[in-house]
Amino acid sequence: MTMATTSLPHSTATNRIVHGLGLMVLAMLLAPLIDVFSKLATQTASPAMITAGRFLFQALFMLPFVMANSGWRGLSWRQSKYHAIRAVLITLSMICFVATLAVMPVADAVAIFFVEPIILTVLASIFLKETIGWRRYLACVVGFIGAMIVIRPSFQEVGFITLLPIVTAFCVAVFALMTRALSQKEDPWTMQFQMSLWGLPICAVVLFVGNFAGFAPLTPSLPDSLTIAWMAGVGFAAALSGILAVFAYREAPASVLAPMQYLEIVSATLSGWLVFGDFPNAVKWLGISIIIGSGLFIIWRERRAASRPVTETEKITATVEP
Numbered sequence: 001m002t003m004a005t006t007s008l009p010h011s012t013a014t015n016r017i018v019h020g021l022g023l024m025v026l027a028m029l030l031a032p033l034i035d036v037f038s039k040l041a042t043q044t045a046s047p048a049m050i051t052a053g054r055f056l057f058q059a060l061f062m063l064p065f066v067m068a069n070s071g072w073r074g075l076s077w078r079q080s081k082y083h084a085i086r087a088v089l090i091t092l093s094m095i096c097f098v099a100t101l102a103v104m105p106v107a108d109a110v111a112i113f114f115v116e117p118i119i120l121t122v123l124a125s126i127f128l129k130e131t132i133g134w135r136r137y138l139a140c141v142v143g144f145i146g147a148m149i150v151i152r153p154s155f156q157e158v159g160f161i162t163l164l165p166i167v168t169a170f171c172v173a174v175f176a177l178m179t180r181a182l183s184q185k186e187d188p189w190t191m192q193f194q195m196s197l198w199g200l201p202i203c204a205v206v207l208f209v210g211n212f213a214g215f216a217p218l219t220p221s222l223p224d225s226l227t228i229a230w231m232a233g234v235g236f237a238a239a240l241s242g243i244l245a246v247f248a249y250r251e252a253p254a255s256v257l258a259p260m261q262y263l264e265i266v267s268a269t270l271s272g273w274l275v276f277g278d279f280p281n282a283v284k285w286l287g288i289s290i291i292i293g294s295g296l297f298i299i300w301r302e303r304r305a306a307s308r309p310v311t312e313t314e315k316i317t318a319t320v321e322p
Contacts, residue, residue: 020252024260027244030237032268035110036275037233038094039101044227047098048206048218050234051091055199057235058192065243066193079182080198083191086178087198091206093171096164099217103158105278107269109165111150111288114265116169116176117295118143123173136301139294146290153283192242262292 034054041050100109118140147166154162182191210218223231265288272278280288 017252020248020250021260023244023248023251025263027241027248028260028263029267030244031241031264032106032110032271033237034234034241035097035101035106035268036271037230037237038098039106039276041223041227041230041234042098042102045221045223045231046210046217046219047095047102048203048210049221049223050098050231051094052200052203052207053223053228053231054094054234054238055087055091055196055203057232058239059196059200059235061236061239062189062193062196062243066189069187069189079186080194082178082182083194084198084202086175086182087195087202089171089175089178090195091199091202093168093175095206095217096171097168100161100164100168103161104154105276105280106272107265107278107280107288108150108154108284110268111265111280111284111291112147112162112165113169113172114262114291114295115143115147115166116172117261117298119169120173120176121298123177127177133301136298139297139301143291143294143298146287146294149287149290150280150284151287153281189246262295265292 038050038054041053045053097109097113121136122140151162179191206218207220211220269280
């Protein structure tokens with residue numbers, strides 16, 4: 001294949017990047033609706049019930065896209081155990097996050113969650129053997145300090161539950177590592193759909209155990225019509241924002257889109273203020289700014305490292321390694 005067939009004209013490539021940025025901005029503006037609908041549903045449903053509702057409605061909303069894209073034949077079950085693990089991680093992460101939303105403002109919880117890129121950077125250096133310089137490690141430490149600034153006032157009010165978004169961030173970081181590996185072999189549509197299918201029986205087990213143990217955050221309940229509508233909103237927002245993000249990554253490089261993810265903190269703050277009347281104070285804004293700054297610095301360093309020339313030693317190593 002010649003270079004002429006693989007390269008795009010500059011104007012076309014620019015248009016695709018702009019299109020991708022627009023899709024990612026829209027996805028980030030819609031993503032906080034997952035948290036808003038979840039918080040509304042916590043008035044009458046447990047976090048485990050809301051999580052089960054998310055998987056159910058997300059699968060229903062994604063089913064037409066899966067059928068139109070590849071149909072049932074496109075579903076590969078060879079990697080099912082990994083999709084099941086991904087579903088466990090997302091189930092745990094969402095239960096923890098929804099439990100936090102029940103007692104914390106949306107903006108605070110989302111801001112704390114955004115230590116996830118920092119955790120992902122550390123995990124990538126450990127498990128994927130990615131080279132991480134001292135500057136990025138320092139940015140990770142600074143980011144955690146920012147998270148602690150946001151957590152501290154809420155911790156005094158509601159206690160250890162304010163740490164649950166960090167558990168969510170850790171689960172999502174591991175989920176991202178697995179997704180990064182699986183996406184090289186499988187279609188992203190079917191990956192998300194299969195994760196939702198696995199999430200339903202996992203949530204059923206969690207609800208059964210929660211009911212048996214009498215643990216309120218995991219107990220099942222018969223939701224009323226309004227709660228069902230909120231849970232449908234959670235599933236729809238999750239499916240739509242996910243689909244928009246998939247198309248965004250098809251149009252533009254991940255390194256270009258990554259900074260746009262921090263728009264979610266802004267849109268979450270606006271959504272929380274409009275719906276619940278919550279607005280971060282000056283101290284929390286300081287912590288949020290530190291988290292955003294450290295995350296953007298990590299993204300900038302990764303882009304710079306990715307763009308550096310490959311040395312002759314690295315070329316030889318890449319040739320020798322299988």
